[in-house]
Amino acid sequence: xxxKKLYIILLAAMFxxxxxxxxxxxxxxxxxxxxxxxxxxNVIKDAYEGKDVRILRENISPEFEKNVTEGLFFEKAExxxxxxxxxxxxxxxxxxxxxxxxxxxxGKTIKNRGVATFVFQQRTMKLTGIEGxxxxxxxxYE
Numbered sequence: 001x002x003x004k005k006l007y008i009i010l011l012a013a014m015f016x017x018x019x020x021x022x023x024x025x026x027x028x029x030x031x032x033x034x035x036x037x038x039x040x041x042n043v044i045k046d047a048y049e050g051k052d053v054r055i056l057r058e059n060i061s062p063e064f065e066k067n068v069t070e071g072l073f074f075e076k077a078e079x080x081x082x083x084x085x086x087x088x089x090x091x092x093x094x095x096x097x098x099x100x101x102x103x104x105x106x107g108k109t110i111k112n113r114g115v116a117t118f119v120f121q122q123r124t125m126k127l128t129g130i131e132g133x134x135x136x137x138x139x140x141y142e
Contacts (some may be wrong), residue, residue: 068136076104093120099135
């Protein structure tokens with residue numbers, strides 16, 4: 001009798017365990033858009049630090065491109081982005097983030113930080129604007 005109960009408990013445990021791992025959960029459309037916006041944000045950051053104008057042009061709208069590429073006169077740049085929230089509103093995706101930057105220009109180190117909202121066009125996922133403190137502008141440089 002005890003063996004029969006033990007067998008039933010083990011059989012039930014096997015069914016429960018096999019049922020938990022078989023189904024994969026598909027991410028929602030909003031989750032995919034959020035993930036892509038964060039990925040493109042990091043691509044733009046890396047391209048800026050590496051002065052890769054080609055990659056910047058691929059990920060920034062032509063109307064906004066000069067707001068980023070005109071600031072590539074540094075010797076070295078390091079940006080740290082800490083995304084806070086991503087909002088999807090109609091045709092736009094907005095990535096709100098805190099940032100810190102360190103630039104080296106003619107041997108002089110400049111540091112700055114701020115809060116910015118990157119505005120992407122959802123359809124193309126290209127950066128169309130920056131609200132707040134633009135991390136690609138070196139304000140303290142004279």
